[in-house]
Amino acid sequence: MTHVLSQPISEIKGVGDKFQEQLNDLGLFTIEDLLFYFPFRYDSYEVKPLTELAHNEKATVEGEVVSEPSLSYYGRKKSRLTFTLQVEQFAVKAVMFNRAFAKKQLNIGDTVTVTGKWDQQRLQMTVSQFKKGESKAQEPIQPVYTLKEGLQLQRLRKVIKAAVDEYGESIPEILPEDVQLTYKLPNRIQAVRQMHYPESRIMLKHAKRRFIYEEFLLFQLKMQLLRKKHREATTGNAQNYDNDKLTDFVQSLPFELTGAQKRSLAEILKDMKQPHRMNRLLQGDVGSGKTAVAAIGLYASITAGKQGALMVPTEILAEQHYQGLKELFEGRANVALLTGSIKGKKRREILEAVERNEIDLLIGTHALIQDEVLFHDLGFVIVDEQHRFGVNQRRTLRDKGLHPDVLFMTATPIPRTLAITAFGDMDVSVIDEMPAGRKPVETYWVKGEMTNRVLSFIQKEVEKGHQAYVICPLIEESDQLDIQNAVELYNQLAAVYEPDISVGLMHGRLHNDEKDAVMQQFATNDLDVLVSTTVVEVGVNVPNATVMVIYDAERFGLSQLHQLRGRVGRGADQSYCILLADPKGDVGKERMRIMTETNDGFELSEQDLKLRGPGDFFGRKQSGMPEFKVGDMVHDYRALETARKDAADIIMNGRLENDPAYRSLKNQLDQDPHLFGEVLD
Ligand code: ADP
Ligand code: MG
Numbered sequence: 289m290t291h292v293l294s295q296p297i298s299e300i301k302g303v304g305d306k307f308q309e310q311l312n313d314l315g316l317f318t319i320e321d322l323l324f325y326f327p328f329r330y331d332s333y334e335v336k337p338l339t340e341l342a343h344n345e346k347a348t349v350e351g352e353v354v355s356e357p358s359l360s361y362y363g364r365k366k367s368r369l370t371f372t373l374q375v376e377q378f379a380v381k382a383v384m385f386n387r388a389f390a391k392k393q394l395n396i397g398d399t400v401t402v403t404g405k406w407d408q409q410r411l412q413m414t415v416s417q418f419k420k421g422e423s424k425a426q427e428p429i430q431p432v433y434t435l436k437e438g439l440q441l442q443r444l445r446k447v448i449k450a451a452v453d454e455y456g457e458s459i460p461e462i463l464p465e466d467v468q469l470t471y472k473l474p475n476r477i478q479a480v481r482q483m484h485y486p487e488s489r490i491m492l493k494h495a496k497r498r499f500i501y502e503e504f505l506l507f508q509l510k511m512q513l514l515r516k517k518h519r520e521a522t523t524g525n526a527q528n529y530d531n532d533k534l535t536d537f538v539q540s541l542p543f544e545l546t547g548a549q550k551r552s553l554a555e556i557l558k559d560m561k562q563p564h565r566m567n568r569l570l571q572g573d574v575g576s577g578k579t580a581v582a583a584i585g586l587y588a589s590i591t592a593g594k595q596g597a598l599m600v601p602t603e604i605l606a607e608q609h610y611q612g613l614k615e616l617f618e619g620r621a622n623v624a625l626l627t628g629s630i631k632g633k634k635r636r637e638i639l640e641a642v643e644r645n646e647i648d649l650l651i652g653t654h655a656l657i658q659d660e661v662l663f664h665d666l667g668f669v670i671v672d673e674q675h676r677f678g679v680n681q682r683r684t685l686r687d688k689g690l691h692p693d694v695l696f697m698t699a700t701p702i703p704r705t706l707a708i709t710a711f712g713d714m715d716v717s718v719i720d721e722m723p724a725g726r727k728p729v730e731t732y733w734v735k736g737e738m739t740n741r742v743l744s745f746i747q748k749e750v751e752k753g754h755q756a757y758v759i760c761p762l763i764e765e766s767d768q769l770d771i772q773n774a775v776e777l778y779n780q781l782a783a784v785y786e787p788d789i790s791v792g793l794m795h796g797r798l799h800n801d802e803k804d805a806v807m808q809q810f811a812t813n814d815l816d817v818l819v820s821t822t823v824v825e826v827g828v829n830v831p832n833a834t835v836m837v838i839y840d841a842e843r844f845g846l847s848q849l850h851q852l853r854g855r856v857g858r859g860a861d862q863s864y865c866i867l868l869a870d871p872k873g874d875v876g877k878e879r880m881r882i883m884t885e886t887n888d889g890f891e892l893s894e895q896d897l898k899l900r901g902p903g904d905f906f907g908r909k910q911s912g913m914p915e916f917k918v919g920d921m922v923h924d925y926r927a928l929e930t931a932r933k934d935a936a937d938i939i940m941n942g943r944l945e946n947d948p949a950y951r952s953l954k955n956q957l958d959q960d961p962h963l964f965g966e967v968l969d
Pocket of ligand 2: 578
């Protein structure tokens, strides 16, 4: 028998075909879907003291009219009514648009309750609703749901209310009682009701708390079970690498590994020796030496008789890795490059050599995941800048081998707390130490009016034999956005600098071979200044470049600015990052200030989270971050951490299988294999 909650929405009285279709459009098919379609916001007409109101937010206050309302007209038939309201001991100015009729209704001495947008600075309320008389003691908190065109909020509210009233009691509990008790969580039935129709802010808070925990616990259980499965799988490779060769290789490197590199390497090698499949994320700031660690891992696998693959997001980067690793592996391993622009006979030769096991390491772009690429025995897969690839792309590469060990790399520093808990299905290694002797990049924030001085600074650096990047945000002119145009900037700089100083232009619209040509010229110092969009953001290595100038820097996220800054400071000389920015608000100024104060990517990412909120942090979909309905990984990370520990405990003690109190939780997990989106398993 199907559960009552799995019945279609049309079971609810008053839901006809058209309405049902509209609900389906929102992804709502069953009664259960409806019950768990939570509001994204609540409107409340609770009267609050002035001191508790937030600037620019909707609020309700109650007061006495103390001035005769004055009405003025403007435009065609538009009107503006203003009056003064005494609220507590303050005179608040109330403004109402296009409600001329209200003038007659409002008289000095009347008590009114007004709702509208609150301007804290001017003590002013732009009134959207008013009511004569005192407010009722208890105004309901109103749910606001995400809608689609043609669907009215009132209608949706009504049908959800009907669902809650009629079917709410059938909602099954999935958290064991002792867990509810420990954290003082309301039961599931109550919590659903409170999410839609909260009796008070406090009750709402507890209901949310419950679903945040529930959601995080399910997520952690799912991820940890997956990870356990990986660990226990004996279907991976126990890579029997040659310790002597490996030691010799490490000793041949022109530097001593940092402590953090050694630690990460040990974690990787340990995984490789185990029969399970490695699924590890290697995190580290730009230039922290991730590639060096990855290379040692690759070499280990090669000495075990396997092949390696390194996939990177751009051709330029592929080329650079190829050059670097070919040199590093000279006399030890055969390295080949495969990108979209390698064609014809050469491509065929490479593909054949890979299949015949004559190539030990294949480096490339998305070209690596084409069907035509067949390995003889792929044992080690590395995906650099992993968030730039989708789950399917990563999986396709992995599946070109028989359970190869997989290492993902990212230079987007994710706050530690978050990384451990968020990537529940991956093990995480962190390189949180820079190689010794690096000179930190000096960062300056200057206003747009100083541009000329910045340009002469570039000139001075070039005269010393160095090179500079100049970054502008977009290629095409956009009137609304007032963004520097790369081509225009290039023309401007060329006019200023040439012929003494050569200027190049790089942007995403160039063909790959044009891009490569420009990059090559810059790498060989045939270009002094490179004007570019953010395409140089990823991984490019030109140690002779010492200046990074970023136009309109306030338009970038901190993490992105940090990535760009990482393009300089790669050689022995002092490097500089100059942020040209005229941020309007305090947050923008604060962000520029933070950039000038820290070079630590982890610190920056923590600050970025605080300032911008989690929403735009790392483009979650892209980075394979889970999407939660109620919880927020950043703001609720304590709950996430609690859930992580609890999940570990539940799994360790085999509760899901053995403890009847956990049966419904297990059912819930089994029910929905796509819970929290796709993961790499
Ligand atoms: P990432 O991939 O993290 O950006 P790389 O591995 O490319 O960093 O290293 C950046 C530069 O630092 C390279 O030129 C590399 O040779 C060098 N490097 C790596 N590890 C060390 C170390 N322990 N000491 C000195 N230099 C190092
Ligand atoms: Mg790198």
